[in-house]
Amino acid sequence: xxxxxxHVDVSVxxxxxxxxxxxxxxxARFVAGVRDARTEGGGRAHLNVEAGGRTRELDAEVLDRTGxxxxxxxxxxxxxxxxxxxxxxxxxxxxxxxxRLEYDPDTVRATFGxxxxxxxxxAIERLVxxxxxxxxxxxxxx
Numbered sequence: 639x640x641x642x643x644x645h646v647d648v649s650v651x652x653x654x655x656x657x658x659x660x661x662x663x664x665x666a667r668f669v670a671g672v673r674d675a676r677t678e679g680g681g682r683a684h685l686n687v688e689a690g691g692r693t694r695e696l697d698a699e700v701l702d703r704t705g706x707x708x709x710x711x712x713x714x715x716x717x718x719x720x721x722x723x724x725x726x727x728x729x730x731x732x733x734x735x736x737x738r739l740e741y742d743p744d745t746v747r748a749t750f751g752x753x754x755x756x757x758x759x760x761a762i763e764r765l766v767x768x769x770x771x772x773x774x775x776x777x778x779x780x
Contacts, residue, residue, distance in 0.1 A: 640743055642763060645736040646770035647728060648777050652707065655725050655733040658777040659709055668772035670765055683711075717745045737770055 648655055658664075662683050665675040673693070674686040685696045701710045712720035721739040728734055741762070 639740050642739045642741075642766055643736065644763070644766050644770055645734055646774050647732060647734050648774045649732055650777050651731060652725055652727045652733045654780070655735060655777055656707055658773070658780060659723055659725075659735075664776065668776040669769050670772075682714075718742065735770065735773065737766060739766060 650658075662675050662677045665685065666672045669675075671687050671689045672685055673688055675683060677683050678697075681700050681702075683698045683700055685698065687694050687696055697714045698711050699714055702708075703710070707725040708722055709724075710720075710722040712718075719739070719741050721737065724736045724738075726734045726736070739762070743762075
């Protein structure tokens, strides 16, 4: 498994950033490739994702550690992905959003297509950075 960690600082309160992360239905606004997303109760979410010219339906389990402001998630089928978002207050009106993604590059390539090796890792890094910037815009404009 490869691990990627990125962060972005947003100009909103910790509570507002936390609430924005839980608006699963809005993920298509800031997560590249997500065409549709919805919560399904019981800590589960369903996403319709398009990447590399392929469309996939993904189910995920979501676990909140609310007191720590950490949201962990993992897919329940192929491809096996897992990650987390952790929020840390910078001050009363600014929050750091830390994203962590664990994935197997070969599985991601086989599932969604795309480049091999270092090129794929670089592409995933760019995608996560871009998604965090889109989350920043989405959260600050809400």
